[in-house]
Amino acid sequence: MARESHELQSWRCQVFNLYHRHLFPESGVLALRVIFSLLLACSLLVALNIPQVVTQSVVTSYQYSTTSLTTTMYSTTLTTGAISQAVQYVSTPPDYNELMRSFSLSQTNYRPTFLYEEDMPCLYYDSFVFNATQGHVIQINFELSTPGRRLMFLIMNSAQYWSFEHTNCLYSPPSALLQVYAPAYAGNWTVPQTGYYAYVFLSHGFYGGQITLLTQQYAPFTQSETVTYTSTSMLEYTNTIFSTEAPAPTQTTSSANAFTLPVWLPIVLVIAVAVGIILVFRKHRS
Numbered sequence: 001m002a003r004e005s006h007e008l009q010s011w012r013c014q015v016f017n018l019y020h021r022h023l024f025p026e027s028g029v030l031a032l033r034v035i036f037s038l039l040l041a042c043s044l045l046v047a048l049n050i051p052q053v054v055t056q057s058v059v060t061s062y063q064y065s066t067t068s069l070t071t072t073m074y075s076t077t078l079t080t081g082a083i084s085q086a087v088q089y090v091s092t093p094p095d096y097n098e099l100m101r102s103f104s105l106s107q108t109n110y111r112p113t114f115l116y117e118e119d120m121p122c123l124y125y126d127s128f129v130f131n132a133t134q135g136h137v138i139q140i141n142f143e144l145s146t147p148g149r150r151l152m153f154l155i156m157n158s159a160q161y162w163s164f165e166h167t168n169c170l171y172s173p174p175s176a177l178l179q180v181y182a183p184a185y186a187g188n189w190t191v192p193q194t195g196y197y198a199y200v201f202l203s204h205g206f207y208g209g210q211i212t213l214l215t216q217q218y219a220p221f222t223q224s225e226t227v228t229y230t231s232t233s234m235l236e237y238t239n240t241i242f243s244t245e246a247p248a249p250t251q252t253t254s255s256a257n258a259f260t261l262p263v264w265l266p267i268v269l270v271i272a273v274a275v276g277i278i279l280v281f282r283k284h285r286s
Contacts, residue, residue, distance in 0.1 A: 071230070073230075077224070079223040079225065082219060082221065083218065083219040084216060084218055085136075085216075085218070086216065086217065087132075087138060092128055093105075093107075093126040093128070094106050101214055102145075102211060102212045103211055103213070104126070104208065104209070104211065105126050105151075105203060107125050109121070109168050109169050110169075111168065121206070123168075123203075124202065124204075126202075127198050127199060128213070129161070129196060129198045130197060131195070131197075132194065132195070132196075133219070134191055134193045135190065136190070136217050136219050137188050137189070137190050137218045137220065138191065138218075139217075139218065140187055140214075140215055141186045141215070142184065142185055142201075142212060142214070143183070143212050144183050144184065145209040145212070146208075146209035148183070149207060151182075151211070152200075152201070152202050152203065153179070153180040153182070153185055153201055154179050154200040154202070155178040155189060155199060155200075156174070156197065157195065158195060158196045158197070158198075160175045161196075161197075161198040161200070164200065174200075176200070177192070177197075199213070199215075
């Protein structure tokens with residue numbers, strides 16, 4: 001039984017070999033091997049030469065920043081000036097004419113004498129008492145109506161004026177803040193401190209003429225004016241961050257190939273494979 005099975009298998013192998021040799025002779029087998037080798041090489045070459053598409057996307061980031069800058073400038077203006085005021089008198093001479101601003105020396109001091117029955121006049125004078133404020137400037141103008149005559153003009157504070165009032169004939173020069181001996185005078189006097197003061201006109205000899213006195217008080221002031229200029233500037237800037245991109249597809253070859261195959265080579269290989277297959281089948285039919 002085993003012998004018959006072995007003989008049957010041997011007979012099948014002989015029949016397969018005869019069929020194979022009849023259908024595919026040795027030359028046909030060799031041709032088929034060549035064809036399959038070419039197809040394999042062609043598929044590898046085509047795969048290596050297929051372009052690879054690489055796409056990249058763009059990510060753009062915008063960062064906005066706004067800064068407010070405020071600038072303040074100051075401009076200070078100092079203005080100086082004076083306000084004109086009339087001098088307000090507390091007492092004036094008995095014959096003072098306010099409209100004409102004139103008067104005469106109406107007061108007289110006498111000294112006693114033993115030779116005559118009546119005392120002799122020794123001092124002729126008159127005065128104006130007024131209140132003044134420290135720092136004010138008083139403009140003074142006086143003039144005698146009699147040519148060639150002179151009078152003494154004095155400005156006294158309250159203590160000096162009290163001493164003058166209680167001194168008879170005034171044999172020694174009086175104490176005063178200002179002394180002028182002249183037929184006329186024009187000048188300014190600054191009040192040292194707030195209080196009462198007196199203008200005193202006097203003469204040791206008789207003077208019967210008129211005296212014109214013009215006075216004006218000025219109150220100086222300093223005015224400060226500050227102007228503020230404010231300007232605001234808005235500063236805006238944009239910070240843009242870009243990533244690398246390729247907007248259109250790019251073709252790259254495999255890194256395994258160091259060379260680029262001709263475009264026509266796969267076509268030639270396909271044609272050669274087709275011709276080989278046709279030749280094999282024609283030989284088989286003949």
